[in-house]
Amino acid sequence: xxxxxxxTLISAMCFVLVLTLVVTIHELGHFLAAKSxxxxxxxxxxxxxxxxxxxxxxxxxEWRVGWIPLGGYVRFSGDDNAASVPDRDDLESLRQEIESxxxxxxxxxxxxxxxxxxxxxVAAAGPMANFALAITLFAALLLIFGQYVSPPRxxxxxxxxxAQRAGFLPGDVVLKVQGKAIRGFDEIAETAQIRVNxxxxxxxxxxxxxxxxxxxxxxxxxxxxQMGGMRKQGTLGLTAxxxxxxxxxxxxxxxxxxxxRTADMIGTTVFYLGRMITGQVSADQLSGPLGIARVSGKxxxxxxxxxxxxxxxxxxxxVALLQLAAAISVGVGFMNLLPVPVLDGGHLLFYAYEAxxxxxxxxxxxxxxxxxxxxxxxxxxxxxxxNDLQQLRVFKILGGLPS
Numbered sequence: 001x002x003x004x005x006x007x008t009l010i011s012a013m014c015f016v017l018v019l020t021l022v023v024t025i026h027e028l029g030h031f032l033a034a035k036s037x038x039x040x041x042x043x044x045x046x047x048x049x050x051x052x053x054x055x056x057x058x059x060x061x062e063w064r065v066g067w068i069p070l071g072g073y074v075r076f077s078g079d080d081n082a083a084s085v086p087d088r089d090d091l092e093s094l095r096q097e098i099e100s101x102x103x104x105x106x107x108x109x110x111x112x113x114x115x116x117x118x119x120x121x122v123a124a125a126g127p128m129a130n131f132a133l134a135i136t137l138f139a140a141l142l143l144i145f146g147q148y149v150s151p152p153r154x155x156x157x158x159x160x161x162x163a164q165r166a167g168f169l170p171g172d173v174v175l176k177v178q179g180k181a182i183r184g185f186d187e188i189a190e191t192a193q194i195r196v197n198x199x200x201x202x203x204x205x206x207x208x209x210x211x212x213x214x215x216x217x218x219x220x221x222x223x224x225x226q227m228g229g230m231r232k233q234g235t236l237g238l239t240a241x242x243x244x245x246x247x248x249x250x251x252x253x254x255x256x257x258x259x260x261r262t263a264d265m266i267g268t269t270v271f272y273l274g275r276m277i278t279g280q281v282s283a284d285q286l287s288g289p290l291g292i293a294r295v296s297g298k299x300x301x302x303x304x305x306x307x308x309x310x311x312x313x314x315x316x317x318x319v320a321l322l323q324l325a326a327a328i329s330v331g332v333g334f335m336n337l338l339p340v341p342v343l344d345g346g347h348l349l350f351y352a353y354e355a356x357x358x359x360x361x362x363x364x365x366x367x368x369x370x371x372x373x374x375x376x377x378x379x380x381x382x383x384x385x386x387n388d389l390q391q392l393r394v395f396k397i398l399g400g401l402p403s
């Protein structure tokens with residue numbers, strides 16, 4: 001029981017740290033973009049609820065830390081419309097209110113009266129900040145620690161596996177997957193995970209020649225070596241040699257590596273999401289807050305399991321959580337660009353309509369879109385949480401309690 005409580009506490013703390021970093025950078029992106037455009041800002045908050053710490057800077061912005069550390073927000077002056085895109089009547093009422101209170105010149109400082117391109121820039125700045133955070137973290141880790149990779153050489157081929165049926169042999173070196181050059185065996189594993197049931201082209205070096213092979217990864221239920229428990233995973237049936245090589249990076253190479261990793265994650269997300277929407281793969285791999293908290297704690301524990309001292313624990317755990325934060329930051333940035341009202345992508349969609357129609361979308365339509373978007377986001381979170389509970393085997397545990 002004590003071990004379970006300790007594990008839960010570690011997972012919760014790691015989750016809060018990662019989430020706070022990712023969300024703060026997202027909101028800071030909006031804040032800095034708005035500041036650069038001269039937008040009047042009332043508040044920048046890290047966390048929700050009553051403030052446990054707050055102060056006001058010289059420009060009149062209230063900075064606060066809320067007692068619920070599960071997000072944050074930037075509040076622009078006059079931003080009372082739920083969708084953040086008032087219609088023509090709302091804008092006129094807001095204009096009159098500002099002029100009567102602060103004078104006509106003050107109107108230009110308010111977000112909703114800024115040029116359309118500036119509002120779009122501010123809306124897009126949050127996701128862009130998430131991508132920038134991911135690139136920075138990936139690049140910094142590559143520059144400081146380099147990368148350990150297992151060469152893409154096949155040590156063994158599983159019997160009656162997709163790889164055996166495709167013609168793989170021990171000793172083969174995989175050069176390319178779907179035309180993309182690879183450096184490590186982990187990239188083969190990632191390919192198997194996202195291309196389940198899809199014929200996949202491999203260029204293999206065998207002896208002094210190259211061979212073209214087509215293998216179709218299969219989805220199997222097996223033990224997750226990193227997270228523990230059973231999990232559905234794509235597999236080819238290939239085994240790596242197990243030896244690792246260290247690759248050092250200079251500043252330019254590290255930055256390029258950070259960009260490549262971030263771009264690869266975005267591309268993989270788009271590809272997998274497209275397959276999920278079209279029903280080619282199951283959606284039971286989606287994770288919500290519980291899953292992220294579990295992964296956060298597990299990664300931190302795995303990274304510090306063999307640490308010889310407290311300094312090594314901090315270093316190993318910190319590096320692992322920064323890698324996770326970079327990955328989650330990519331996901332948060334991508335999700336917020338989806339054209340769903342209540343998300344930044346929904347605001348950009350409204351602005352696109354305004355640019356074409358020369359007027360904001362009607363308030364009733366915005367409100368309906370907001371409700372639908374909120375329902376979609378909440379529904380997705382509930383579904384992901386259900387998946388998390390299934391992965392954690394909560395229902396089996398609860399079902400066994402009466403006995």
